[in-house]
Amino acid sequence: MRTTISVDNKDVLAAVQSFLRKLLDSGLVDALYIPLESADGTLIPSLVVDPVLLEDANPLAPVMPINGARAVSALTNKGDSFRLGAVLRPCEQRALIELVKLQQASLEKLVLISFDCPGTYETIDYQAIRQAGKFDLNQYLSAAREGDEPALEQVGLRNACQMCVLPVPENADITLEIFGSRLDQGIPVTMNGELCEKLRYLPEEPPAGDARQVILDRKIQDRRQVRDRQLSGIQEKITAEGGIAGLFAACIRCHNCMTVCPICYCKTCLFKTAAFDHPPEHYLRLAQRKGATRMLGDTLLFHLTRLNHMSASCVSCGMCTSACPADIPVGAIFSAIGAKVQATFGYVPGRSVTETLPLITFQANEWTEVGEAK
Amino acid sequence: MSDTNHFEPHILAFLCNWCTYTGADLAGTSRLQYPPNVRIIRTMCSSAVDPVYVLKPLLEGADGVLIGGCHPGDCHYQTGNYKARRRYVALEEIIKAAGFDERRVWLRWISASEGQKFADTITEMVAALKELGPNPMRTTWAV
Numbered sequence: 001m002r003t004t005i006s007v008d009n010k011d012v013l014a015a016v017q018s019f020l021r022k023l024l025d026s027g028l029v030d031a032l033y034i035p036l037e038s039a040d041g042t043l044i045p046s047l048v049v050d051p052v053l054l055e056d057a058n059p060l061a062p063v064m065p066i067n068g069a070r071a072v073s074a075l076t077n078k079g080d081s082f083r084l085g086a087v088l089r090p091c092e093q094r095a096l097i098e099l100v101k102l103q104q105a106s107l108e109k110l111v112l113i114s115f116d117c118p119g120t121y122e123t124i125d126y127q128a129i130r131q132a133g134k135f136d137l138n139q140y141l142s143a144a145r146e147g148d149e150p151a152l153e154q155v156g157l158r159n160a161c162q163m164c165v166l167p168v169p170e171n172a173d174i175t176l177e178i179f180g181s182r183l184d185q186g187i188p189v190t191m192n193g194e195l196c197e198k199l200r201y202l203p204e205e206p207p208a209g210d211a212r213q214v215i216l217d218r219k220i221q222d223r224r225q226v227r228d229r230q231l232s233g234i235q236e237k238i239t240a241e242g243g244i245a246g247l248f249a250a251c252i253r254c255h256n257c258m259t260v261c262p263i264c265y266c267k268t269c270l271f272k273t274a275a276f277d278h279p280p281e282h283y284l285r286l287a288q289r290k291g292a293t294r295m296l297g298d299t300l301l302f303h304l305t306r307l308n309h310m311s312a313s314c315v316s317c318g319m320c321t322s323a324c325p326a327d328i329p330v331g332a333i334f335s336a337i338g339a340k341v342q343a344t345f346g347y348v349p350g351r352s353v354t355e356t357l358p359l360i361t362f363q364a365n366e367w368t369e370v371g372e373a374k
Numbered sequence: 375m376s377d378t379n380h381f382e383p384h385i386l387a388f389l390c391n392w393c394t395y396t397g398a399d400l401a402g403t404s405r406l407q408y409p410p411n412v413r414i415i416r417t418m419c420s421s422a423v424d425p426v427y428v429l430k431p432l433l434e435g436a437d438g439v440l441i442g443g444c445h446p447g448d449c450h451y452q453t454g455n456y457k458a459r460r461r462y463v464a465l466e467e468i469i470k471a472a473g474f475d476e477r478r479v480w481l482r483w484i485s486a487s488e489g490q491k492f493a494d495t496i497t498e499m500v501a502a503l504k505e506l507g508p509n510p511m512r513t514t515w516a517v
Contacts, residue, residue: 290515362456
């Protein structure tokens with residue numbers, strides 16, 4: 001059902017905060033997962049039970065410190081869960097759907113709150129602009145309303161956001177509509193009838209014409225061009241001299257990409273075990289065979305193995321790129337290769353909990369030519 | 375390695391215990407001839423071959439990797455080979471997209487009674503890899 005959150009004094013953030021407070025006060029949820037913003041502009045992903053603290057809540061701040069699906073996994077995966085409300089961006093939500101299918105999270109007792117995502121900046125960029133007093137949320141939101149890419153001074157959106165073609169939530173219980181909306185006059189919301197009733201909102205007729213869809217179509221079209229350009233750039237580098245090893249040449253094997261990846265959930269990753277602690281002679285033999293060997297070893301193996309394990313479920317959130325200290329476009333590489341794997345299986349990660357993960361299922365009559373002599 | 379006329383490919387084979395490994399055994403006990411370029415590792419099922427087992431030798435310079443399993447429908451564990459097939463398809467995509475030659479990785483269904491087919495497959499694979507030439511990873515050290 002569609003309704004409107006009223007906005008007083010054109011303060012959109014305060015209206016969102018009071019809506020969230022209502023969720024807690026009404027007892028519909030016991031706690032809220034949401035980023036709280038500190039005075040210096042640092043967003044801290046938090047589990048909030050005290051409604052008073054929501055005055056620091058800022059889900060609209062264009063920063064994504066972690067992929068929140070990891071937090072929701074921690075909060076719903078084990079034991080007796082409580083009624084949790086989670087404010088997640090569309091890509092966080094898609095990651096959550098994948099984690100549910102990987103049996104690492106649960107949607108039971110969960111109220112998913114999401115919103116049209118105009119895109120996020122690197123944490124450090126946002127902090128700098130915020131500390132210089134130059135961030136204007138209203139300006140950011142009005143650019144979003146028009147479907148323009150918001151731009152901080154000389155700073156672009158995170159790479160993954162620049163090429164995001166899925167900026168609106170698909171599986172949320174509550175969706176705040178930002179694209180095409182004059183938010184200072186009220187925030188259009190869609191939510192299910194039960195929530196609407198319990199929160200005492202009156203259902204409204206949907207507006208004539210669909211400004212949101214028009215803006216969204218244009219945005220997706222533009223972003224798709226950026227995505228195609230970026231991904232084909234990656235493909236070119238892969239086929240060029242140096243290949244994929246060249247793309248990962250600067251990797252320092254810090255495992256940041258794996259740590260921040262919402263899909264990489266394994267508690268004992270093969271690459272954190274002693275499996276690749278070879279005896280010194282092994283390295284010498286490798287070096288003797290090839291003339292030299294890269295230390296620490298197995299760098300490309302690490303990335304290719306990770307691709308094998310998670311590329312079907314990669315939601316292109318780009319946390320890996322943001323976390324990479326060597327400025328390797330990990331996310332774009334994984335998106336480029338992931339897209340091929342996903343296309344092969346006709347699988348769209350994060351779309352639906354009922355779509356089976358491609359590598360845990362099979363059909364007897366598929367790829368029958370595979371395994372036969374050519 | 376520069377003289378490709380004398381290039382002998384190195385093949386690593388992961389063979390399922392119930393079918394292809396037994397088939398290889400049959401090839402041996404039947405004294406069938408096939409090229410000695412293959413090193414065999416026995417696994418309990420083709421689906422037990424983690425892609426990392428395929429990638430690691432390829433990156434270290436093996437010229438080919440063979441995964442051998444039971445024919446579809448004949449898996450000792452009912453469905454392992456169907457899952458191996460999907461996993462192989464995914465791996466093939468990744469190998470291709472990452473810029474490697476997917477023709478270096480073979481999946482073949484060879485049953486316990488198909489000793490001849492095993493010998494033929496190895497003969498075929500050695501010929502195909504000789505055609506392809508040595509794995510560039512033999513000399514690419516910065517991986």
